[in-house]
Amino acid sequence: MHGIPRKAPTQEELDDSSLKAAKLRDLQSQLLHFHHNKIYTEEAIQISAKLLESNPEHYTAWNYRKLAVQHLLNRHHENQLDSQSPQSILDDELILVENALKTNFKAYGAWHHRKWVLSKGHSSSDRELRLLGKFQKLDSRNFHAWNYRRFITELKKIPDEDELQYTTDMIYDNFSNYSAWHNRSMLLSKLLEKSAKGYEKRENVLSEEFEFVRNALFTDPDDQSGWFYHSWLLGQTLKREPLLISSSPPHGSNLSLSIDKPDRERTFPLILYFSEAVEGVSSSTVNVEYFYDGGDGLIWYPLSANKLGFSQAWLTYIEYPLDTLESFDVKVTIAQFPGIISSNGMPCSRSCYIYFTASVCSNNQEKSEVQTTHKISWNEENFKPHSTHPEDANLLASLCKLDIAKENNPTTPMLCMETISNEIACSRELLSSSNCKIGKLTLARLLVAHNTLITYGCMDSGTEAHYEEILALYHDLMKMDPAHIGYYEDEYSLVLMKQLTSNTESLLKLCGKYQELSSPSISSYTSVRLKVLSLSRVSCLEHLLWVQMLDLSHNKLRSIEGLEALQQLSCLKLSNNRLSSFTALEPLKMLNSLQVLDVSYNEIGAHSIDTRRYMCSSPLNSATGFGWQLKRFTDEDADLKRFWDAYLLFRDLNLVQLDIVGNAVVDERLKAFLIKLMSALKWFDGESCH
């Protein structure tokens, strides 16, 4: 605050400090003189000590000391009569460092000098640990001291177990000391990794650690340190292998294939969907057996708009023969240790399989092209939910197999499940008497972890997923901590989508058919509605791989990453979301069947710093490698420059209907541009294009 007069130093203080300064300056100039002239007399060495005791930051003086020590040691070596013993020479250095640290225990030079002395083989671990004990008591967060401690531990080969005990003591002394927690995480990682005695059983060790940290959390739930350690611990507990969790066609299903197709189109897509993004899916890691082929030649594509090689969903096309009307079985096997690896480095280590039957028939029940004489209105009144017809549950069961995971997958160790359940119970108890933000977040994460472990199959059949509780927690967090609302919204979305799609009953509530007289072709589509749910992102699409018509309108979507997996999708409604650029729609380019798209009332072009435009540089500046076909546009060069991001998206889509009204970017010029670009387009913003 201003206006509070600064207390001027008294004359006495000024005199005192200038006297000190003068003294110090004198010491310094003497030292520099000795240093430059390589004078290592006893008197000179004492002066350097005086200087360093009052100014431990004087690194030139520390170097002078090193040279002096070397000089004295050499003298001793040469058997000079008056020489000191190496012991006492080095002892002097240790004492000096200790004195210097008393003046300023954050001086780099002093700590470094001590390391130098130690590396000469002097001093004992006891002596060093005692010194450290003193300084770490004075300032338990001093990172110089912690660094020095790790140095000593390494040098003197002090067992990690002892050091772990030291962190235990430090934490008991003051559990808000995050530096101690940090060192504990380093030590525990080491011990677990080398399976030291007593640390062979990872689950047991982690379970005990949870109990340890819980004590701290209970003592004071508002202190952050324990929570951060807890979150690290949870991460360690949840390191699990990726799983194959669903497929299209689904496990155990009957697939009808059309015989009426021309030869080159006699293929059907096969999609594998994993519990997390993986790499390494190929014909050598996935074996596809069907009646005449081992699937050796199959090429697998990651269904992800990013080019990293990691994807949750993988696609291949299977060719079926011309001359058979019989049905045939397809078995897809992921062999043990096949080289499929998640982005955090965990390999798929269990063998698992899916099978389904394909039959070729002339009566084509396959998906039909959207009829284009009438537009799709997404009319609410025409929507007939499946939930009113219980028999539709059977239909749904044929579309997706909800429990593929359970047949194939490894079971979670009971102890791990117990640990998490126990942590959940304790966190709930804790929150009953406290309303802390980080506690709520931890409980939400624990409950999510619990759900994940259930997916991995658990012997304990009594366990249930806690969706409602997690959603309520994230809801609270959004209100309590609006600064991080984006994060909470994303987490909320993940859980909500999981909840809505995880079982037949809830999934059925989302399904229905549009019975629109105007376009009878879509009446055969089963449509899924995920609207007005406040979703900010999409995920958990494993049970939606069959969807042809999807309504995601009136959410808060900023990204549609993940939708790439829905290869059957023909009609997609994304209106009234927060999509802010054409490039955010990139995943749509991988949806080969997409014909009807509604992105009206989003925020495309509405942001002041529309930096997304710059992330990929304008293709006009890098003419090579872009495959530009400028022929059609030579006259409208200006338009192309202006709408190149729209061009890059829409040239790859084969839309018959597009709704884009209500975005800041839309004007007559863009409309004309898009209509010209997409020759198949029949309906634009509700009006016929022709």
Place this chain on the structure above:
Amino acid sequence: MARENLMKGTTSQEDQWMVQNQCFRLYDIVYRLPPQAQSINFEVLRENHIEYLTDSLKQLGRNFQVLDANRPWFCYWIIQSIALLGDCVDDKLENGFIDFLSRCQDQDGGYGGGPGQMPHLATTYAAVNALITVGGQNSLSSINREKLYDFLLRMKDASGGFRMHDGGEVDVRACYTAISVASVLNILDDRLIQNVGDYIVRFTEDIHVATFYSCQTYEGGIAGEPCSEAHGGYTFCGLAAMVLINEADRLNLPGLLNWVVFRQGIEGGFQGRTNKLVDGCYSFWQGAVAAIIQRLHVMVNKQLGLPDTFELDCSTESGNESSDNDGEEVSEGSSSPVDISEPTKGESLSTSAAMGLNNGYDFIRRPTGMKPLFNSMALQQYILLCTQEEAGFRDKPGKRRDHYHTCYVLSGLSVCQHCNKRDADSPPLSRDVMGPYSNLVEPVHPLHNIVLDKYYEAYNFFARA
């Protein structure tokens, strides 16, 4: 650990509560004032600060005996603060300044903490930055670049990192100061760069455990040396060094981002480490980390597995949302031939890149790809109301002003004011500057913490040299 302590809190917590209450009380007092009186409190007291800084420069030496091994730092902190406030020193002071730093320059390259002292990387960094900030032919040509290059090579350690000085310690700070100096003087080459990245992201093999430990910890921030705890100052050093050697993609950037945003506390300022108190100087160390990541959007998105073009929407103020839609900016943001010509800046770069590595220049010319990643207004509020004294800036309420904090608080203020714009060179919108627009301080190059105009001057000077 007894339950009955519940109401007492831990030591860290009691300290935290005290600071928090002091800050909130200040906010409360100001926000209860009538609007007119309120606005005065949000003003940067430019004249007072300049007077404080200029006076200190004149009597440099008095009262600073402890920092006798750090005198170039004082020069840098003061001159940088003055430059941020848009002022400069008179010719006499300027010449004295150049003369003093020349006497700190070692005959075999590098700058020491004072005349006659050994050259040291940190003081070399301070001296070089100070001389660039003074600017002009005399100042810039006083740096012996050939010798300095030799010095840097001599400080290179087998691990790939650098030593602070002959026989000194190796850490991330040394890596940064060496690389920053080399980059800004256009003497950065492959020999200097070699294995620096390995030092920062990965440590030599532990004998017992076949694991690599990195200076980047599991928390996401960067530590001073392998196995140590993540720390704001080192995180800045590590990230800036990695950007300057063009290896930032080796860091876990989403993890780093996650760590840094959670270091902004309830008072609005940043803490340096987990569960430590807020400190004004981290306005720069942590704020600049966030600002640097803003320009690494392509790498961040790549690591997140997002399409190239996804924008991390980190709008922190609801106020931002509404004004985002105003028409004037839409036309600015949307398409015009200017947009298309944007990457041509890259072309002029490639010519200059032929003369040496210019990742620092390239970096600042690149448009910002994300919105601010921290709450800029909250930090500005902390700076203006909690760290500003009638002259000079401080760590937090209850502490006394000093030159170090004055420099890094002002640098942090600059990062805040300039973080919501696309180009480094354009002025920010008035809504991004808390208080009157006259509070605006000069933009800095976030990798070097040098005022941008001065950086360009040096860049051109040393590109020719």
